[in-house]
Amino acid sequence: MKSYLNKSQLENWKEVDPENWVTHVCELSHVFFEVAPVQVQGLKQSLEKGEVEKVGKYAHTLKSSCGNVGADSARIIFQKIEDAAHNKDLTQIQSLMNEAFSLFEISVAELKEYVQKIQAA
Amino acid sequence: MNRTSQQLNILIVEDQTSDFTALIMVLQSLGHKTKVCFDGEQAMTEIERQKIDLVILDWNLPYLSGEEFLFSLEFLSSKQSANRLLNIILHSGENLEEKNIGSTHFYTIMDIWKKPLTAVELLKRMKEINLETFQEVA
Secondary structure, rough: OOOOOOOOHHHOOOHHOOOOOOHHHHHHHHHHHHHHHHHHHHHHHHOOOOOHHHHHHHHHHHHHHHHHOOOHHHHHHHHHHHHHHOOOHHHHHHHHHHHHHHHHHHHHHHHHHHHHHHOOO | OOOOOOOOOEEEEEOOOOHHHHHHHHHOOOOOEEEEOOOOOHHHHHHHOOOOOOEEEEEEOOOOOOHHHHHHHHHHHHHHOOOOOOOEEEOOOOOHHHOOOOOOOOEEEEEEEEEOHHHHHHHHHHHHOOOOOHHHOO
């Protein structure tokens, strides 16, 4: 089954702090679980109101949040939304949204599963 | 103090929780002291209040952007003393290389980091910073 989570990026933390890498990954993931859904909600609401600049800002933030936890597929699509917002291309943004939300949800689920696994190990 | 044991006082100016959390973890693993400000205004206050060795500055900040922050530093430096030269790393999702942001008499741009950087990349880039610079400034 295809994975949308770049686990090797999370495991990079072993090189930074071999003793506490699990704690670091869990902490970063919890920040992501708490903050990113709020950003996604903001993105949806901004799009509904047609506020393209805000859509761009939320996409920019989500790109970074996803990048920090190895959610690379989601990061790439939020980058595309940010670029489309920069070009004020609402049609392009709307065509990317469903895939973005889907990739985001899958990434969250995979990350939760990964966190449980490393905590249990 | 040698290069490996030098503890820096680092100010992270960043409004994104996931970004500053990752930065804190990496910097603290290297033994540095960190303080976070969420916008440029808070950061200006912090710089006036204490000696900061290095500022890691996000470009897209609320209230006072990275660009405005740099401009304000020039005002602060000229108002106060000439030896307030600040070392700065710019950290942004934007491609800041294209903006040709250079050092001035008031601050040194030590590096430009493009987000998102992985933990290992952050560690590597931080280790590449020449710590001897900070002894000269101190």
